[in-house]
Amino acid sequence: MENWEQNKQNNLEHLHKLANELDVLQKTENDGRGVSCVQSVISYLRQGKLDEAKRLCNWDHDKIANYPKLVTYIKNNLFEPGEDHPWSVLERLQKDK
Numbered sequence: 001m002e003n004w005e006q007n008k009q010n011n012l013e014h015l016h017k018l019a020n021e022l023d024v025l026q027k028t029e030n031d032g033r034g035v036s037c038v039q040s041v042i043s044y045l046r047q048g049k050l051d052e053a054k055r056l057c058n059w060d061h062d063k064i065a066n067y068p069k070l071v072t073y074i075k076n077n078l079f080e081p082g083e084d085h086p087w088s089v090l091e092r093l094q095k096d097k
Contacts (some may be wrong), residue, residue, distance in 0.1 A: 019046045022045070038070055058086045
């Protein structure tokens with residue numbers, strides 16, 4: 001039981017770190033106003049809700065796509081290597097050209 005609690009705490013710390021890094025990035029976008037849908041993703045990460053943050057990225061992928069630095073960060077840090085992310089289909093289509 002103690003190991004599970006320690007893993008949960010480590011995961012929460014990791015999600016908080018991701019949230020903080022993503023927050024710094026998003027604040028530089030949109031003429032310094034930030035990106036509201038990404039701010040919601042950050043909120044979920046701070047609550048320890050990675051699945052909800054990923055779902056929101058899927059839902060708002062078209063809005064986030066306007067900010068390539070944010071897309072890259074989200075793809076590389078919220079989604080596992082090989083896991084489909086909101087921009088997977090577009091990337092596969094571009095490779096097929």
